Amino acid sequence: MGYSESLRVLLAVVFVIISIASDGLAVNFNPRAYTKKVATCPAVNRAENTQVDINLSYVDLNSKGEKTLLLIHGWPSLWASWKYQIEEFHDDYHIIAPDLRGFGESTHPGDVKSSGTMPDMVSDLVCILEHAGISEAIIVGHDWGAQLAYEAARERPDVFVAVIGITIPYIPAAGPFIPTQTLVAAHPRLAYQLFFDSQSSAAAAELERDVRRTLRGTLRDVASPPPESFLTSPETYTGAYDSIEEIPPIPFLSEDEEDYWVEQYQKSGFMSTFHFYTKENRYAAWKFANEQGNHTISQPVLNILPTEDPVANMELAAKLLHSFDFMPNHSLHTLPTAHWTHLENPTAVNGIIRKWLTELDAKLEHPHDEL
Numbered sequence: 001m002g003y004s005e006s007l008r009v010l011l012a013v014v015f016v017i018i019s020i021a022s023d024g025l026a027v028n029f030n031p032r033a034y035t036k037k038v039a040t041c042p043a044v045n046r047a048e049n050t051q052v053d054i055n056l057s058y059v060d061l062n063s064k065g066e067k068t069l070l071l072i073h074g075w076p077s078l079w080a081s082w083k084y085q086i087e088e089f090h091d092d093y094h095i096i097a098p099d100l101r102g103f104g105e106s107t108h109p110g111d112v113k114s115s116g117t118m119p120d121m122v123s124d125l126v127c128i129l130e131h132a133g134i135s136e137a138i139i140v141g142h143d144w145g146a147q148l149a150y151e152a153a154r155e156r157p158d159v160f161v162a163v164i165g166i167t168i169p170y171i172p173a174a175g176p177f178i179p180t181q182t183l184v185a186a187h188p189r190l191a192y193q194l195f196f197d198s199q200s201s202a203a204a205a206e207l208e209r210d211v212r213r214t215l216r217g218t219l220r221d222v223a224s225p226p227p228e229s230f231l232t233s234p235e236t237y238t239g240a241y242d243s244i245e246e247i248p249p250i251p252f253l254s255e256d257e258e259d260y261w262v263e264q265y266q267k268s269g270f271m272s273t274f275h276f277y278t279k280e281n282r283y284a285a286w287k288f289a290n291e292q293g294n295h296t297i298s299q300p301v302l303n304i305l306p307t308e309d310p311v312a313n314m315e316l317a318a319k320l321l322h323s324f325d326f327m328p329n330h331s332l333h334t335l336p337t338a339h340w341t342h343l344e345n346p347t348a349v350n351g352i353i354r355k356w357l358t359e360l361d362a363k364l365e366h367p368h369d370e371l
Contacts, residue, residue: 027087031080031260034059036105039131041124043101047111057105058098058128061086065094067361068134070125070160073097074143074168075276076207076218078104078264080257081142084346088354096137098128100145102272104264112200116275118151118285125152126159138357140164142342144276147171153297154289162300162360164353167341169303169318172326173289179279184234189311194234196277204271206237211265212258214238216247221344222308222337224251231311252343300363301330302356304349306337331356 036057043054059079069089071082079097086095101116101124102108109115125148129137139160141149146165153160180197184190196203207214217238220226230240241247250258275281289295303323305314315334317323324330333352337344 027083029080029083029087029254029257031078031083031257034061037131038105039128041127041131043109043120043124044115045109045111046114052109054101054107054109054124055105056098056101056107056124056128058096058132059086060132061090061095061097063094063132065092068094068096068129068137070129070137070139071095071097072125072139072141072145072148073100073103074141074145075273076215076265076270077143077145078261080260081340081343082140083257083343084350085140085342085353088346088350093138093357094134096128096132096134098125099264100124100148102268102275104268106268108272108275112271112275113278114280114284116278117281117288118148119155119288121148122152122155126156129159135159136161138162138164138360140166140353141168142166143168143339150297150301151285151289153299153301154294155292157297157299160299161364162302163297164302164304164356166304166349167306167309167314167339169305169314169321170297170301170323170327171321172295172323173286174295174322174326177283177286177290180277180282187312189231191234192231192237193277195237196274197279198234200271200274200278203237203274204269207270208265210238212262213241213247214270215258215261215265216250217241219250219253219340219343220338221251221340224248225310225338252340296326296328298328300360301327302353303327303330303332304341304352305332305334306339306341307334308336309339311339 037060039056039058040053041056043052045052071085073079073081079099082097086097089095099106100121136159139149139152146168149163149165150170153163180190180193184194217226227240233239335341335345335348342349
């Protein structure tokens, strides 16, 4: 058997092994089996100063559920990243899992630099809920989706009654605006964000050259980490893998799931997903929240933070940001995972969420018991 054939067989075996999650939770998840709905929502293209409509795709499950979980992905991710939570909670809750603007089958207003602020995306989420006939929801976010969840709860406490933030702590806008360049000086693994912002076209071209390689290089776990230099360059994103001929499969996706992710990013590309990183969007979002001044999230908040994230020490970051000072009704749990906590250790994550939701239900049903 030749080297290439041996490698093919080895990768096939690996794919079989990773059909079971790293913590032993077996699932049979087929993202293509889920029917998507589409909400047409108002947006703005600030570069052209025009009002436009965008189409936001979402999965809607168990519409008869008494309470709704709105599941918000981060970057580079998709609605399907919530597979373990969908499997765990869809019988008990109404599940809404969208692709954010610019991701998957959801469209973007076309101006990535300045037309993708946090308030823009909060409006998107409210539009999706209205389309689904939902007046309030518990919002669950991972990565940038977590920050969007916090911001949604801060802006619209009438709609978002509780928050679950995974991996990323709340970043309040109470202090001065901090440019990414300043952040990189203290946290070198944020340097890739400069690449996405200042060289967006080159970054998109690099990531789209081999979508599977890009996704495999990003979605790693503790047992199969990225190279030490990953994320530390302002000139390249995947360059840290240049000496590695074949990046192993994504540890927590099956072969078919990985194919699905690749197909979705081949459709959307990456340019339309960079709005999280541009200085125009970041500054506009900070200015909006800073001028409003209501930085406290009074609703119940559950934080699940990793202890092994290669980007940063997230619990320490939360303390430096004074995140918990602005969340008087929060609970904190940490897990020994890298960045993709809900995919790396779904059994623990689901257990923590279910216990917290059970306690939350009791509080909401008997709000004065503790008085």
